[in-house]
Amino acid sequence: MIRYLFQLYLILIFISMYLSAQGLDSELRLVDKNIDFGKIEIAQSQIKKILDKDPSYAPAYVSLSKISLMKADNNNASKNANLAVRIDEDFRPWWEELNSLRKKIQAGASNVKNNNYESALLIFSELFAEYPNYPEVPYYLAMTYYKQKKYKQASKYFQKALVIYPDYHKAKKALNNVKKRIQN
Numbered sequence: 001m002i003r004y005l006f007q008l009y010l011i012l013i014f015i016s017m018y019l020s021a022q023g024l025d026s027e028l029r030l031v032d033k034n035i036d037f038g039k040i041e042i043a044q045s046q047i048k049k050i051l052d053k054d055p056s057y058a059p060a061y062v063s064l065s066k067i068s069l070m071k072a073d074n075n076n077a078s079k080n081a082n083l084a085v086r087i088d089e090d091f092r093p094w095w096e097e098l099n100s101l102r103k104k105i106q107a108g109a110s111n112v113k114n115n116n117y118e119s120a121l122l123i124f125s126e127l128f129a130e131y132p133n134y135p136e137v138p139y140y141l142a143m144t145y146y147k148q149k150k151y152k153q154a155s156k157y158f159q160k161a162l163v164i165y166p167d168y169h170k171a172k173k174a175l176n177n178v179k180k181r182i183q184n
Contacts, residue, residue, distance in 0.1 A: 024050055024053065024054060024057050024059075024060075025059075027046060027049070027050050028050065028057075028059050028060060028063065030046060031043045031046045031047055031050070031060075031063050032063065034046065035063065035066065035067065035070070040067055040070055040071065040165075043063070043067060044064070044067055047060050047063055047064055047067075056087050057087075058083075058084040058085075058087040058088035058090075058091055059084070059091075061080045061081070061083045061084035061087070061091075062080070062081065062084045062091055062094050064076070064080040065077045065078075065079075065080035065081040065084065065094065065098065068080060069098075069101075069131075069133075069134045069136070070133055070134060070135070070164065070165060071135075071165055071167070071168075072134075072135050072136045072139070072161075072165060072168050072170070072171075074102060074136070077098060078098065078099075078102075081094055081095040081098050082095065101127065101131065101134075104123055104126075104127055105124075105127070105136065105137070105140060107123060108120045108123035108124050108127070108140055108144070109140060111123065112140075112143060112144050112147055115147075117144055117147065117148050120140075120144045121141070121144055124137060124138075124140050124141040124144060125141065128141060132164075133164060134164070135160075135161040135162070135164040135165040135168050135171065136161070138157040138158070138160040138161040138164070139157070139158065139161040139168070139170065139171050139174070141157040142154045142155070142156075142157030142158040142160075142161065142171070142174065142178075143174070145157065146174065146177075146178060149181075151178050151181045151182045152182065154174075154178050155175060155178045155179065155182065158174050158175035158178060159175065162175065
């Protein structure tokens with residue numbers, strides 16, 4: 001009898017865990033829709049609720065990582081991608097993609113520093129086509145044009161960065177500087 005009750009208890013636990021996971025998956029799909037619509041703050045709030053229910057739900061950390069990129073916050077993007085991988089190795093491809101993105105941005109920035117603007121523009125243009133929702137990419141495209149004194153093109157890409165993430169302070173400051181240069 002005790003054995004039967006124990007087996008029933010285990011079955012109920014597994015059913016409960018399964019239903020809970022299904023609910024979290026459904027909630028995460030809603031988060032992803034809000035991310036797609038640019039409702040970053042709402043998505044972030046929803047992820048917090050998911051993680052309050054289950055702090056070990058790795059897909060939520062991947063979504064947080066993507067939101068961090070949309071807010072030009074590479075440190076948090078890396079931190080959350082790292083957490084996802086530590087919880088579940090299945091998310092290593094996202095972590096590797098994120099590191100590849102960062103390396104390409106660094107390579108492009110290094111090209112700008114070395115006055116190799118064509119290579120930088122190629123790198124940043126390809127990244128912008130691949131990651132149109134990450135404001136850091138058009139920001140670096142703009143900086144490349146700015147360094148070449150192509151202020152109108154720089155202005156265009158700073159504005160694109162701000163359309164993606166209106167609170168991007170570096171882009172706001174740089175756009176103000178470009179506007180001053182265009183007026184003079």
